[in-house]
Amino acid sequence: xxxTLKVWRQKNRNSEGRFESYTATNITPDMSFLEMLDAVNHxxxxxxxxxxxxxxxxxxxxxxxxxxxxxGRAHGPQKGGAACQLHMRSxxxxxxxxxxxxxxxxxxxxxxxxIDRTAFDRIMQAGGFVSVNTGGVPDANAIPxxxxxxxxxxSAAACIGCGxxxxxxxxxxxxxxxxxxxxxxxxxxxxxxxxxxxxxxxxAQMDKEGFxxxxxxxxxxxxxPKEISVSNIARMNRExxxxxxx
Amino acid sequence: xxxxxxxxxxxxxxxxxxGLTGLFLCTFLVEHLAGNFLLFVNxxxxxxxxxxxxxxxxxxxxxxxxxxxLAFFFHILTATILWWRNRKARPKNYTQNHKSANSExxxxxxxxxxxxxxxxLVIHLRTFFVPSRFFPSENPSMYDLVVFxxxxxxxxxxxxxxxxxxxxxxxxxxxxxxxxFGIRGKKYQSLVEWIGVIFWLLIPLGFASxxxxxxxxxxxxxxx
Ligand code: HEM
Ligand code: SF4
Ligand code: FES
Numbered sequence: 001x002x003x004t005l006k007v008w009r010q011k012n013r014n015s016e017g018r019f020e021s022y023t024a025t026n027i028t029p030d031m032s033f034l035e036m037l038d039a040v041n042h043x044x045x046x047x048x049x050x051x052x053x054x055x056x057x058x059x060x061x062x063x064x065x066x067x068x069x070x071x072g073r074a075h076g077p078q079k080g081g082a083a084c085q086l087h088m089r090s091x092x093x094x095x096x097x098x099x100x101x102x103x104x105x106x107x108x109x110x111x112x113x114x115i116d117r118t119a120f121d122r123i124m125q126a127g128g129f130v131s132v133n134t135g136g137v138p139d140a141n142a143i144p145x146x147x148x149x150x151x152x153x154x155s156a157a158a159c160i161g162c163g164x165x166x167x168x169x170x171x172x173x174x175x176x177x178x179x180x181x182x183x184x185x186x187x188x189x190x191x192x193x194x195x196x197x198x199x200x201x202x203x204a205q206m207d208k209e210g211f212x213x214x215x216x217x218x219x220x221x222x223x224x225p226k227e228i229s230v231s232n233i234a235r236m237n238r239e240x241x242x243x244x245x246x
Numbered sequence: 247x248x249x250x251x252x253x254x255x256x257x258x259x260x261x262x263x264x265g266l267t268g269l270f271l272c273t274f275l276v277e278h279l280a281g282n283f284l285l286f287v288n289x290x291x292x293x294x295x296x297x298x299x300x301x302x303x304x305x306x307x308x309x310x311x312x313x314x315x316l317a318f319f320f321h322i323l324t325a326t327i328l329w330w331r332n333r334k335a336r337p338k339n340y341t342q343n344h345k346s347a348n349s350e351x352x353x354x355x356x357x358x359x360x361x362x363x364x365x366x367l368v369i370h371l372r373t374f375f376v377p378s379r380f381f382p383s384e385n386p387s388m389y390d391l392v393v394f395x396x397x398x399x400x401x402x403x404x405x406x407x408x409x410x411x412x413x414x415x416x417x418x419x420x421x422x423x424x425x426x427f428g429i430r431g432k433k434y435q436s437l438v439e440w441i442g443v444i445f446w447l448l449i450p451l452g453f454a455s456x457x458x459x460x461x462x463x464x465x466x467x468x469x470x
Pocket of ligand 1: 264269328421
């Protein structure tokens with residue numbers, strides 16, 4: 001397969017970026033999108049040109065680093081997968097594919113497709129933890145938790161912090177990310193002590209970082225590679241109301 | 247008071263205010279439509295005029311009216327602050343953004359639909375509320391004001407367009423408010439959707455029946 005790529009190139013944080021066109025040739029349908037970029041970069045290096053910078057690590061949809069906007073969608077035109085899990089068979093031979101970094105005030109572009117996602121880390125530092133003495137490994141059944149609750153907490157904990165929710169949201173809101181992190185702890189016994197402070201502190205940090213607010217368009221859920229449900233946002237709102245009024 | 251300012255300072259808190267005032271405005275739409283149906287009583291407007299007289303003198307109604315104006319004020323102010331902050335959260339837009347793949351149009355144009363409803367509101371108050379409340383002696387009865395306003399095709403078309411936008415606003419807004427309050431779950435979801443239909447479809451249709459009826463009777467007359 002052959003493709004024409006229109007890729008955002010930006011030298012550093014402070015420089016103006018622009019789109020550059022590239023051709024990707026001899027691409028097989030079972031290559032991942034990142035492998036296709038590797039091939040393009042290989043050609044660029046051979047021609048003594050600067051390769052396209054993009055974030056990646058696990059290449060199996062668990063680290064959350066590979067987010068980019070592909071053909072007008074966060075992580076590209078697939079449901080429930082990260083850019084590294086996107087196969088070139090999702091495109092038609094000869095396609096023009098526009099590739100841009102995730103865009104948000106709170107996620108400044110560092111270089112080309114790489115963004116600075118440390119705003120998420122600061123939200124986590126504001127309250128996304130439990131303060132307990134970890135000590136030895138506790139007995140697995142010491143704290144009984146109903147299966148339905150455990151499943152619910154687990155599906156919230158599946159968030160990989162990729163930022164696609166922010167990228168897809170018209171308001172660049174981090175609500176789905178924060179809601180997932182608030183939920184995974186609010187649902188479990190270990191998260192109870194700091195429950196009130198947590199939701200208030202994390203939301204305050206979200207506002208401070210310059211993310212937008214939630215307009216309930218649910219674009220985040222549709223684009224989330226882990227299909228985190230917006231019912232977590234409803235839970236976060238409940239948690240916030242209880243904390244603020246109580 | 248401290249609690250309120252704290253809530254208002256946060257973005258989720260602002261959404262609560264928008265949702266709460268929005269749902270209050272929805273209850274007002276019900277009352278307003280119910281009263282307006284008196285226009286269809288075939289008595290040359292007597293019942294409707296009496297209703298509108300009562301509304302402007304009853305002390306209880308006058309108090310609720312103040313709450314209503316405050317609700318509009320805070321709804322619009324808060325929604326505008328949110329909209330402004332949300333715009334600043336993405337200073338540079340995407341070159342290609344396939345929004346329809348992940349969200350519904352109504353949910354993305356709340357500010358536009360709300361703004362048109364606001365423009366409508368100003369004109370609407372100017373046509374009916376201001377003359378009858380502040381200059382009652384110089385003006386004809388409310389019924390005659392209605393008949394006159396709806397004899398203009400342009401006025402009716404504007405009215406209908408605004409109602410379509412109101413429908414859009416509430417198609418998203420009504421169910422959105424429940425999500426904002428955290429009321430969500432299999433139990434509630436379909437109930438909220440169904441009650442939502444009343445607000446985004448039936449109520450705007452009800453309001454639309456009035457300009458259509460009066461435009462029809464003045465232009466193709468003969469009914470009274
Ligand atoms: C009869 C008039 C109106 C009614 C019944 C109404 C009702 C509602 C409701 C129920 C919501 C949902 C709140 C939520 O998601 O929590 C909403 C949202 C909104 N309204 Fe209105 N509204 C009206 C007029 C207006 C006007 C005049 C504006 C002017 C700007 C406006 C702007 C907005 C905006 C921007 C939102 C979305 C806020 C967000 O999601 O961030 N509305 N409205
Ligand atoms: S909620 Fe989904 S889209 Fe958002 S950061 Fe987590 S995994 Fe990524
Ligand atoms: S590279 Fe780890 S999620 Fe894509």
